[in-house]
Amino acid sequence: MLVLPACEVERRKSDAELDLNPQQAAGRRVYDDTCARCHEPYSSRGKKGPGLKGVFKQQYLPLSGLPANDERMGEIVRNGRSKMEGFGRVLNDQQIQDLLAYMHTL
Ligand code: HEC
Structure with missing residues (x-):
């Protein structure tokens, strides 16, 4: 029997479905570009x-x-x-503010 974890098959929600305001939506893009490869946003499952x-x-x-x-x-x-690099040189203050606003919605 094939069992897929529910999170793997879950469709990606749009910003509107997540009810994100423009700042949070901008922060989501920063998160997806910078953090998502190592940190799941909608799961407590570990990645890197x-x-x-x-x-x-x-x-x-x-x-x-x-x-x-x-x-x-x-x-x-x-x-x-520790094992995570910093992003102070790739993200400006505005992007970090947006990112934090988005992370409050997680
Ligand atoms: C290349 C992989 C990688 C990327 C990209 C990355 N992280 Fe991490 N992050 C890690 C690892 C590994 C740890 C665990 C570090 C440790 O050993 O304490 C960590 C730790 C953290 C922690 C600390 C958790 C705790 O309990 O102290 C936070 C918060 C965090 N990351 C947020 C972010 C955010 C926000 C971004 C995007 C800006 C990001 N990370 C990008 C790999 C990554």
Whole structure:
């Protein structure tokens, strides 16, 4: 019998279906280009890094136990952490703000 995990066959939702405002939709594009290859946005299943579903809905980040807030997240995105490289040279402040706005919707 062939069993596919539900998340693999789930269709990608549009920005409208996710009810994203323009800033969040811009952040989604940043996420898809920069983060999605290593972090699942709508699953807690690990890829190269941990899945980030509901990342801001919890008080602490899953691996490091750092507080899940914009300040810490911004630092991780800019400077990286442990095995993850930083993106401070490829993303500008606006893109990081948009990215964080989107990540609050996960
Ligand atoms: C090439 C793969 C890769 C990319 C691209 C990547 N990450 Fe990571 N990320 C990782 C790995 C691996 C870890 C785990 C680091 C560790 O060992 O602590 C991690 C850790 C994290 C953590 C910390 C989790 C915790 O509990 O402390 C956050 C938050 C995070 N990444 C967010 C992002 C965001 C946002 C982006 C896009 C800007 C991104 N990552 C891009 C691989 C990646």
